[in-house]
Amino acid sequence: MSNLKRLALYLNNQLGSASLPDAQLRLFTLMLGANVVKGSIYWYDAVVNHAGDGTGRAIRLILTSILIIFILRRFPKIIYWGIHYAVLGTILHIYYRVFNQAIGADVVSLQAIVMVVIxxxxxxxxxxxxxYTVIAAASVILVHYISYRFTGLHPLPQNLNDIYIAINWLVILLSHVYFHGVLFGNLRESKLLSLRLADVAEAKSNFLSTMSHELRTPLNSVIGIAGLLISDESNAKQKEQLDMLKFSAEGLLTLINDILDINKLDSGKLELESTSFSLDTLLGGIAGGMEFKAHEKGLKFKLSVSNKLKHFGYYPQAGVIGCNCFSALFSAA
Known part of the structure; x- marks a missing residue:
């Protein structure tokens, strides 16, 4: 697991905010649990006030809701299809109420439309x-142009109807509480994560700067001593080796300076500079480092530079001068 994922998990555990799937599962468990209560209200009304007419419909609502709750809890990965089923079932219930001869587009129907939207x-x-919102909301308009009406759904007594409406408002309220917590919890996590990542980036930048400065000090000493040894009386072979040492140390110093430039680039303080150099000397230094490795492997390494190229290079005031006038050759020792 990457450090970023560990950090996100840590923040999530610290803040205790639910993920979106958790909020969805809570919402539909709440809605289906409310259906069990509302089905019980319809069952009670059917038995007490309508001689059992409508008990079958109420029992089906109760059993179906309990079954779906069990399935979603057992297999939470199918929540997407469970939501489709719940929404379609709610839309059918809306049309059944709106086009019912005894009910119509009442408060409960409008609450159900809001639940579909959420x-x-x-x-x-x-x-x-x-x-789904367009389909559900169209019911309260289509009812004025379609004359067909259902029968068989009895209006609840005022006291039970008020309980029914209160349950729906509670479901709507809690659904917003769940998803408000997810939204602002994620925003809070994102803000804290950004602050933490900024601290990590600053620590990295400080480390690179410190490390680079610490390395430059001994390297400058190496370069200085190599220069002093080169200026002393020495045979040609030693001078060549000392030149190679100085060139390699200067190359490493350039690399360290490039690391510092990365930090400057992040802070927008990088400045480009134009520096003259001798291409002949540069090629010789690179070849010298490769020659040592070639000898270790039993190979001969030879760099051949044309006289046309010698003493030429890049000079900021004059432009670029160069040509395809060099080659490198490997051969078995």
Whole structure:
């Protein structure tokens, strides 16, 4: 697991905020649990006030809701399809109420439309949310142009109807509480994560700067001593080896300076500079380092530079002068 994932998990555990799937599962467990209570209200009303007419419909609502709760708890990965089922079932219930001869577009129907909006947008996304919202909201308009009406659904007594409406408002309220917690919890986590990452980046930058400065000090000493030894009386072979040592140390110093430039680049303080150099000397230094490794492997390494190229290089005031006038050759020792 990457450090970023560990940090995100740590923040999530510290803040205790639920993920979106957790909030979806809570919401639909709440809605289906409310259906059990509302089904019980309809069952009670059917038995007490309508001689059992409508008990079958109430029992089906109760048993279906309990079964779906069990399935979603047992297999939470199918929550997406469970949301589709719940939303479609709610839309059918809306049309059944709105087009019912004894009910019509009452407060409960409007509450059910709000539940469709919440469930489909929070649970299924913008596209399905738009589709299901349009279908559900169209019911209160189509009822004025379609004359067909259902029969068989009895209006609840005022006291039971008020309980039914209160349960729906509670479901709507808690659904917003769940998803508000997810939204602002994630925003809070994102802000804390950004602050932590900024601290990590600053620590990295400070480390690179410190390390680079610490390395430059001994390297400058190496370069200085190599220069002093070169200026002393020495045979040609020693001078060549000392030149190679100085060139390699200067190359390493350049690399360290490049590391410092990365930090400057992050802070927007990098400045480009134009420096003259001898291409002949540069090629010789590179070849010298490769020659040593070649000899270790039993190979001969030879660099051949044309006289046309010698004493030429890059000079900022005059431009670039160069040509394909060098070659390198490996051969078995």
């Amino acid at each position: 469930s489909s947008f929070y649970g299924l996304g913008k596209r399905w949310g738009t589709v």
